[in-house]
Amino acid sequence: GQNIDQPTEMTATEGAIVQINCTYQTSGFNGLFWYQQHAGEAPTFLSYNVLDGLEEKGRFSSFLSRSKGYSYLLLKELQMKDSASYLCAAVDSNYQLIWGAGTKLIIKP
Amino acid sequence: ETGVTQTPRHLVMGMTNKKSLKCEQHLGHNAMYWYKQSAKKPLELMFVYNFKEQTENNSVPSRFSPECPNSSHLFLHLHTLQPEDSALYLCASSQDQDTGTGFSGANVLTFGAGSRLTVL
Numbered sequence: 001g002q003n004i005d006q007p008t009e010m011t012a013t014e015g016a017i018v019q020i021n022c023t024y025q026t027s028g029f030n031g032l033f034w035y036q037q038h039a040g041e042a043p044t045f046l047s048y049n050v051l052d053g054l055e056e057k058g059r060f061s062s063f064l065s066r067s068k069g070y071s072y073l074l075l076k077e078l079q080m081k082d083s084a085s086y087l088c089a090a091v092d093s094n095y096q097l098i099w100g101a102g103t104k105l106i107i108k109p
Numbered sequence: 110e111t112g113v114t115q116t117p118r119h120l121v122m123g124m125t126n127k128k129s130l131k132c133e134q135h136l137g138h139n140a141m142y143w144y145k146q147s148a149k150k151p152l153e154l155m156f157v158y159n160f161k162e163q164t165e166n167n168s169v170p171s172r173f174s175p176e177c178p179n180s181s182h183l184f185l186h187l188h189t190l191q192p193e194d195s196a197l198y199l200c201a202s203s204q205d206q207d208t209g210t211g212f213s214g215a216n217v218l219t220f221g222a223g224s225r226l227t228v229l
Contacts, residue, residue, distance in 0.1 A: 042220040099151035
């Protein structure tokens with residue numbers, strides 16, 4: 001079957017760096033998305049990777065290894081506003097999104 | 110209004126009630142979606158409309174009935190729901206391309222803030 005695994009919850013300190021991992025098993029692969037969702041708000045797009053490697057967007061970076069079925073989201077210089085859930089979703093061969101359950105990130109002062 | 114708006118934001122209903130959730134997108138997108146989000150579970154795709162035609166119905170119980178009158182509006186009609194249907198219902202839209210064998214789902218979704226539904 002198709003599956004996405006990501007940690008349920010992580011805690012980090014303001015100003016630090018945190019890496020949120022996501023492993024996927026899908027029938028075919030057409031890329032991987034990361035979304036951010038603050039409590040009570042809409043999920044918002046962060047990144048899309050389809051080729052191996054690291055893509056950087058300001059304080060956020062996303063990495064993909066297709067051979068390992070693995071991605072991570074790297075958040076640098078953490079701010080309190082980064083407290084949110086981070087959703088990983090892989091695109092399968094039918095262009096269907098396979099979602100993880102999300103990682104709740106708690107930032108402490 | 111910009112983006113994707115959903116109303117109502119909160120809804121409490123009894124198991125015998127009939128209610129509807131509304132979604133409107135102001136982005137000119139050609140695809141709209143209903144998702145169910147339950148605590149600590151992955152997003153569950155319920156329905157997809159591309160160019161106003163329903164292209165996905167992921168074995169959703171008939172007590173949920175979608176309606177897409179035009180490319181900007183999407184409704185979810187609710188009837189005789191069960192307590193386990195309590196969840197956050199998210200609407201989303203995207204600009205999809207027809208690949209010739211179907212619509213590409215590898216497009217960025219713009220979500221609404223959701224309708225929090227409680228079934229008593």
